[in-house]
Amino acid sequence: xxxxxxxxxxxxxxxxxxxxxxxxxxxxxxxxxxxxxxxxxxxxxxxxxxxxxxxxxxxxxxxxxxxxxxxxxxxxxxxxxxxxxxxxxxxxxxxxxxxxxxxxxxxxxxxxxxxxxxxxxxxxxxxxxxxxxxxxxxxxxxxxxxxxxxxxxxxxxxxxxxxxxxxxxxxxxxxxxxxxxxxxxxxxxxxxxxxxxxxxxxxxxxxxxxxxxxxxxxxxxxxxxxxxxxxxxxxxxxxxxxxxxxxxxxxxxxxxxxxxxxxxxxxxxxxxxxxxxxxxxxxxxxxxxxxxxxxxxxxxxxxxxxxxxxxxxxxxxxxxxxxxxxxxxxxxxxxxxxxxxxxxxxxxxxxxxxxxxxxxxxxxxxxxxxxxxxx
Amino acid sequence: xxxxxxxxxxxxxxxxxxxxxxxxxxxxxxxxxxxxxxxxxxxxxxxxxxxxxxxxxxxxxxxxxxxxxxxxxxxxxxxxxxxxxxxxxxxxxxxxxxxxxxxxxxxxxxxxxxxxxxxxxxxxxxxxxxxxxxxxxxxxxxxxxxxxxxxxxxxxxxxxxxxxxxxxxxxxxxxxxxxxxxxxxxxxxxxxxxxxxxxxxxxxxxxxxxxxxxxxxxxxxxxxxxxxxxxxxxxxxxxxxxxxxxxxxxxxxxxxxxxxxxxxxxxxxxxxxxxxxxxxxxxxxxxxxxxxxxxxxxxxxxxxxxxxxxxxxxxxxxxxxxxxxxxxxxxxxxxxxxxxxxxxxxxxxxxxxxxxxxxxxxxxxxxxxxxxxxxxxxxxxxxxxxxxxxxxxxxxxxxxxxxxxxxxxxxxxxxxxxxxxxxxxxxxxxxxxxxxxxxxxxxxxxxxxxxxxxxxxxxxxxxxxxxxxxxxxxxxxxxxxxxxxxx
Numbered sequence: 001x002x003x004x005x006x007x008x009x010x011x012x013x014x015x016x017x018x019x020x021x022x023x024x025x026x027x028x029x030x031x032x033x034x035x036x037x038x039x040x041x042x043x044x045x046x047x048x049x050x051x052x053x054x055x056x057x058x059x060x061x062x063x064x065x066x067x068x069x070x071x072x073x074x075x076x077x078x079x080x081x082x083x084x085x086x087x088x089x090x091x092x093x094x095x096x097x098x099x100x101x102x103x104x105x106x107x108x109x110x111x112x113x114x115x116x117x118x119x120x121x122x123x124x125x126x127x128x129x130x131x132x133x134x135x136x137x138x139x140x141x142x143x144x145x146x147x148x149x150x151x152x153x154x155x156x157x158x159x160x161x162x163x164x165x166x167x168x169x170x171x172x173x174x175x176x177x178x179x180x181x182x183x184x185x186x187x188x189x190x191x192x193x194x195x196x197x198x199x200x201x202x203x204x205x206x207x208x209x210x211x212x213x214x215x216x217x218x219x220x221x222x223x224x225x226x227x228x229x230x231x232x233x234x235x236x237x238x239x240x241x242x243x244x245x246x247x248x249x250x251x252x253x254x255x256x257x258x259x260x261x262x263x264x265x266x267x268x269x270x271x272x273x274x275x276x277x278x279x280x281x282x283x284x285x286x287x288x289x290x291x292x293x294x295x296x297x298x299x300x301x302x303x304x305x306x307x308x309x310x311x312x313x314x315x316x317x318x319x320x321x322x323x324x325x326x327x328x329x330x331x332x333x334x335x336x337x338x339x340x341x342x343x344x345x346x347x348x349x350x351x352x353x354x355x356x357x358x359x360x361x362x363x364x365x366x367x368x369x370x371x372x373x374x375x
Numbered sequence: 376x377x378x379x380x381x382x383x384x385x386x387x388x389x390x391x392x393x394x395x396x397x398x399x400x401x402x403x404x405x406x407x408x409x410x411x412x413x414x415x416x417x418x419x420x421x422x423x424x425x426x427x428x429x430x431x432x433x434x435x436x437x438x439x440x441x442x443x444x445x446x447x448x449x450x451x452x453x454x455x456x457x458x459x460x461x462x463x464x465x466x467x468x469x470x471x472x473x474x475x476x477x478x479x480x481x482x483x484x485x486x487x488x489x490x491x492x493x494x495x496x497x498x499x500x501x502x503x504x505x506x507x508x509x510x511x512x513x514x515x516x517x518x519x520x521x522x523x524x525x526x527x528x529x530x531x532x533x534x535x536x537x538x539x540x541x542x543x544x545x546x547x548x549x550x551x552x553x554x555x556x557x558x559x560x561x562x563x564x565x566x567x568x569x570x571x572x573x574x575x576x577x578x579x580x581x582x583x584x585x586x587x588x589x590x591x592x593x594x595x596x597x598x599x600x601x602x603x604x605x606x607x608x609x610x611x612x613x614x615x616x617x618x619x620x621x622x623x624x625x626x627x628x629x630x631x632x633x634x635x636x637x638x639x640x641x642x643x644x645x646x647x648x649x650x651x652x653x654x655x656x657x658x659x660x661x662x663x664x665x666x667x668x669x670x671x672x673x674x675x676x677x678x679x680x681x682x683x684x685x686x687x688x689x690x691x692x693x694x695x696x697x698x699x700x701x702x703x704x705x706x707x708x709x710x711x712x713x714x715x716x717x718x719x720x721x722x723x724x725x726x727x728x729x730x731x732x733x734x735x736x737x738x739x740x741x742x743x744x745x746x747x748x749x750x751x752x753x754x755x756x757x758x759x760x761x762x763x764x765x766x767x768x769x770x771x772x773x774x775x776x777x778x779x780x781x782x783x784x785x786x787x788x789x790x791x792x793x794x795x796x797x798x799x800x801x802x803x804x805x806x807x808x809x810x811x812x813x814x815x816x817x818x819x820x821x822x823x824x825x826x827x828x829x830x831x832x833x834x835x836x837x838x839x840x841x842x843x844x845x846x847x848x849x850x851x852x853x854x855x856x857x858x859x860x861x862x
Contacts, residue, residue: 102472
């Protein structure tokens with residue numbers, strides 16, 4: 001009896017052990033109730049329970065990166081709505097934009113929001129870059145993230161330009177012709193790249209379809225992953241840069257609630273501003289592209305006005321390929337040239353050389369663009 | 376409420392306000408305003424405030440033009456709106472509801488029949504161009520481009536000859552260069568664009584078009600003083616009462632009131648802005664008053680190269696048009712005090728005598744007015760010795776029959792005999808109803824008149840004197856007595 005019960009016990013304990021392992025197995029297979037796991041999510045990493053109060057200081061970042069992010073989100077949301085109506089064929093593209101603009105309920109507002117949020121994203125991202133330069137925020141260990149950001153800016157410009165082409169109005173068509181011709185000027189890879197982008201010997205249906213796919217799907221994905229990595233890397237590098245804490249001073253912290261409240265208020269103001277802008281200034285749209293008639297006055301989209309000005313003066317290989325490439329190279333190398341930079345303070349004297357070079361370059365681009373716009 | 380909560384609430388309020396702003400702006404779109412105005416003007420049949428799509432059968436492309444231009448007159452029964460729509464003639468962006476965008480690519484601005492664009496509007500294939508030699512008269516666009524009304528070739532030749540700029544009266548120049556691949560013997564094959572006196576006179580818009588420089592002082596003066604003043608179909612008219620008209624085909628076929636005000640149903644066309652047609656309509660029943668917008672409005676002084684308006688015209692528009700009878704108005708507006716005219720010249724409209732070939736050209740470049748002018752008194756009245764020349768309507772689809780149907784006033788059929796000009800153009804409106812008996816249908820009013828004949832009378836005419844000035848000697852209307860000397 002005793003042995004029996006001992007047997008029973010051992011049997012029970014074996015069963016219990018088996019149950020326990022089954023339970024453990026069950027537990028590990030149990031469907032997750034929580035999709036957002038606090039400590040493994042980028043969103044959580046961006047909103048920790050406690051964060052340095054200095055990261056929240058508006059006059060340090062001016063919220064520019066966040067504004068660019070928000071504007072890009074709005075552009076994606078409104079872009080999805082536009083995609084329900086847009087037809088990427090040469091004979092229908094412009095007509096479908098006109099339809100969106102004039103017939104579809106709220107179409108004009110949605111399109112204007114799309115347009116203005118895209119422009120705001122470009123402006124905010126550029127200013128964000130300037131802020132990073134002027135506060136030395138690209139100093140070690142953030143050099144790599146600077147390169148990511150620079151790449152994102154280039155992608156953002158391409159995103160903007162590819163959207164501009166989709167209007168298929170006079171200006172867009174001729175801008176595409178000029179852009180495609182510039183691509184052909186790139187040494188070695190130019191002709192293949194041209195064929196890959198334009199998809200035909202002439203700029204037409206294939207090019208429009210490719211640009212629409214790049215604009216709506218390709219670049220959206222690439223920029224999306226790029227931004228996610230940019231933010232992830234920001235956390236890896238220690239969060240938003242800030243001046244080193246003077247010894248002996250207490251660590252000032254802010255709570256997650258403060259951060260969310262600030263974000264909410266900034267979002268409300270930014271969204272309101274964008275809606276007001278969109279309501280008062282509709283997105284531009286020219287007459288349908290007439291492939292047989294060269295237009296009287298073609299302007300590049302504003303982001304490339306400076307290239308257009310250069311094209312009037314110098315060889316296309318220099319104006320459209322070499323100089324922009326050199327500019328990018330200079331920007332990419334800036335953190336390495338500016339090796340003494342320390343993050344956290346605006347216009348630190350140690351960085352004077354880098355700041356002066358950056359400022360002169362920026363002024364030159366603005367001056368060239370204004371010249372082209374006003375001439 | 377903490378400071379941050381207040382800020383959050385203000386942000387929300389701001390968002391709502393901007394959304395309201397966006398909604399308000401959308402509701403104020405001009406096309407909605409036009410529809411509201413239309414409804415206010417037509418309370419008995421209000422329309423929904425929504426885009427009004429129209430898909431003309433000829434193009435199959437939906438257009439929204441009549442959303443704003445609701446109430447506009449159909450241009451003509453031969454161009455029904457359901458079949459043609461607007462874009463096929465006017466161009467523009469038919470899907471746009473924004474006026475600027477919709478109108479950015481209009482052909483010829485308001486007037487698609489302007490000669491600079493007529494080849495792409497009225498002159499599209501299978502419209503008023505592109506027919507073979509057997510139906511060459513249907514190529515109205517080419518005919519008009521080569522006609523005196525467009526080239527002013529005879530006038531240019533005469534003025535240049537008078538001032539010694541060319542050795543004879545042969546036409547060399549036109550307002551715009553024009554060519555005819557198959558001219559009749561002694562008719563011009565091509566005319567160059569009227570020259571300028573000096574290189575620097577050529578306006579920037581005309582540079583690079585191969586326009587000659589004559590080095591004769593009269594050319595630029597003549598161009599600027601007269602030709603640019605609206606004396607041909609290329610040039611817009613002077614914006615003055617009695618003289619307003621369109622250009623190209625519409626110069627004749629699109630009727631203007633003397634005051635140049637629109638009186639139709641399209642609310643977007645300003646009713647107090649001179650320079651619009653009376654209604655959005657084309658017609659072949661063109662009254663004398665339309666011809667009058669160019670002809671008989673005054674005199675050119677060759678010495679000063681200036682146009683002098685007639686000083687004796689009554690004020691344009693009402694009350695003149697309303698209170699005077701047609702004939703009284705004609706007397707007041709048309710004939711200059713010293714000009715003699717016969718009863719038929721007074722009672723008929725210009726187009727009752729002057730034929731299509733005369734007004735629009737016969738397809739060849741007329742070098743002088745005699746090339747164009749065919750009609751004589753004897754065409755309809757005959758001579759003392761002969762009845763008017765006649766010809767039968769031979770087949771369905773022949774030109775005279777088409778013209779009669781287009782006009783709709785007279786019932787003409789195959790087998791009828793009509794008067795014919797010396798060049799063989801049939802006057803569909805003057806029928807021989809019985810041997811030696813002729814009846815004319817007036818093209819504008821539709822009245823019918825018995826045509827009095829010279830044949831068999833004791834009229835003292837001479838066989839080689841058939842121009843109207845010879846007839847005026849006896850048949851001129853006496854204004855003071857209100858009678859004709861010899862009816």
